[in-house]
Amino acid sequence: xxxxxxxxxxxxxxxxxxxxxxxxxxxxxxxxxxxxxxxxxxxxxxxxxxxxxxxxxxxxxxxxxxxxxxxxxxxxxxxxxxxxxxxxxxxxxxxxxxxxxxxxxxxxxxxxxxxxxxxxxxxxxxxxxxxxxxxxxxxxxxxxxxxxxxxxxxxxxxxxxxxxxxxxxxxxxxxxxxxxxxxxxxxxxxxxxxxxxxxxxxxxxxxxxxxxxxxxxxxxxxxxxxxxxxxxxxxxxxxxxxxxxxxxxxxxxxxxxxxxxxxxxxxxxxxxxxxxxxxxxxxxxxxxxxxxxxxxxxxxxxxxxxxxxxxxxxxxxxxxxxxxxxxxxxxxxxxxxxxxxxxxxxxxxxxxxxxxxxxxxxxxxxxxxxxxxxxxxxxxxxxxxxxxxxxxxxxxxxxxxxxxxxxxxxxxxxxxxxxxxxxxxxxxxxxxxxxxxxxxxxxxxxxxxxxxxxxxxxxxxxxxxxxxx
Numbered sequence: 103x104x105x106x107x108x109x110x111x112x113x114x115x116x117x118x119x120x121x122x123x124x125x126x127x128x129x130x131x132x133x134x135x136x137x138x139x140x141x142x143x144x145x146x147x148x149x150x151x152x153x154x155x156x157x158x159x160x161x162x163x164x165x166x167x168x169x170x171x172x173x174x175x176x177x178x179x180x181x182x183x184x185x186x187x188x189x190x191x192x193x194x195x196x197x198x199x200x201x202x203x204x205x206x207x208x209x210x211x212x213x214x215x216x217x218x219x220x221x222x223x224x225x226x227x228x229x230x231x232x233x234x235x236x237x238x239x240x241x242x243x244x245x246x247x248x249x250x251x252x253x254x255x256x257x258x259x260x261x262x263x264x265x266x267x268x269x270x271x272x273x274x275x276x277x278x279x280x281x282x283x284x285x286x287x288x289x290x291x292x293x294x295x296x297x298x299x300x301x302x303x304x305x306x307x308x309x310x311x312x313x314x315x316x317x318x319x320x321x322x323x324x325x326x327x328x329x330x331x332x333x334x335x336x337x338x339x340x341x342x343x344x345x346x347x348x349x350x351x352x353x354x355x356x357x358x359x360x361x362x363x364x365x366x367x368x369x370x371x372x373x374x375x376x377x378x379x380x381x382x383x384x385x386x387x388x389x390x391x392x393x394x395x396x397x398x399x400x401x402x403x404x405x406x407x408x409x410x411x412x413x414x415x416x417x418x419x420x421x422x423x424x425x426x427x428x429x430x431x432x433x434x435x436x437x438x439x440x441x442x443x444x445x446x447x448x449x450x451x452x453x454x455x456x457x458x459x460x461x462x463x464x465x466x467x468x469x470x471x472x473x474x475x476x477x478x479x480x481x482x483x484x485x486x487x488x489x490x491x492x493x494x495x496x497x498x499x500x501x502x503x504x505x506x507x508x509x510x511x512x513x514x515x516x517x518x519x520x521x522x523x524x525x526x527x528x529x530x531x532x533x534x535x536x537x538x539x540x541x542x543x544x545x546x547x548x549x550x551x552x553x554x555x556x557x558x559x560x561x562x563x564x565x566x567x568x569x570x571x
Contacts, residue, residue: 521545523541
């Protein structure tokens with residue numbers, strides 16, 4: 103253990119020396135600028151000194167976190183420094199915006215009008231965040247260096263690396279960071295290099311397309327194709343989970359569940375857009391979300407081990423390649439038995455978990471006793487299946503009609519933008535039966551209602567006098 107710690111510290115000290123040495127140059131420039139601004143210097147010289155001082159102090163010293171993040175990432179990555187620099191800058195920006203969003207959502211942003219010095223917050227690249235100084239750059243730089251090491255692991259450890267690659271690509275979808283994982287493998291040397299017809303190609307996707315254009319001249323597909331199987335779960339995993347959701351739905355709701363999920367499944371299979379399903383898993387239970395990611399990574403390995411050697415993303419993008427490649431090269435037919443097994447696996451695992459954990463998935467919500475038969479009930483509200491009293495409870499809980507800016511819904515959620523989040527009363531909202539309340543932004547609140555969400559949305563809009571355009 104001591105040797106590991108010593109080795110890590112040695113690598114860290116060797117990496118951090120690069121941005122530190124760069125700061126020495128900045129220090130010299132600051133010293134020169136001070137000399138140029140000394141009393142008695144000609145006005146043009148003083149202006150030049152002030153310009154140098156402002157540029158170096160604000161541009162360099164004021165952004166030490168970013169400099170250390172990029173410097174450490176590139177130094178620790180060793181290989182592919184260009185890719186590492188892009189990842190470092192992207193990570194730093196994502197952190198800033200996430201930090202600002204967290205402060206905003208928790209009403210913790212300090213009014214900058216009175217100055218932020220001594221408040222624990224500061225402005226970095228124009229974004230107000232918790233002031234962590236240079237340390238956040240050091241932390242993110244080390245983390246990025248480790249991630250670049252993870253890329254080497256995913257590339258060089260066969261099926262274990264392929265599983266981690268597929269698993270993380272699914273797991274990172276809610277953060278949007280999955281793009282930073284698959285793009286380097288698909289379009290850069292991170293995913294491999296190959297010589298095809300006398301030309302060099304880098305990246306799994308680029309290599310595959312080159313092979314597709316020279317199919318008659320090659321005898322085997324490059325193994326880098328294992329990083330281009332990300333559509334497997336979009337095809338077969340989606341089918342399995344949709345069948346599971348339908349099977350566990352209450353009998354009276356199954357038609358509605360089919361009507362809601364089948365079109366979304368077609369979009370996922372044809373275009374590769376699975377985000378609605380990923381968030382549905384996550385909202386139902388993080389366990390479903392993680393299991394889905396694990397199954398995806400596992401079956402990508404199984405598909406590659408079966409001999410399948412072709413691009414597998416969205417259906418529309420994949421089929422032309424399967425048709426153009428000779429079957430002996432692509433082994434395209436192996437996707438059929440592996441896909442059939444995958445559908446069964448996803449179905450059985452999801453069905454078991456939903457029933458065992460009693461998860462609230464589409465069609466399993468409690469039947470709300472919404473209709474109020476009392477005299478004077480609004481016919482419009484009753485037609486939509488929700489009483490006027492229930493509608494008013496929701497509106498009052500959202501801070502009243504004057505506080506509501508817009509109302510819309512997704513598969514299961516009523517999504518409302520409000521003027522002032524402090525006026526929202528969640529206890530009041532919970533007088534109307536729901537499956538949870540989620541804050542989607544500084545002025546956005548989402549009420550998880552279930553399959554009746556469309557009816558509720560229409561009733562709330564009718565009560566507010568909002569007309570669909």
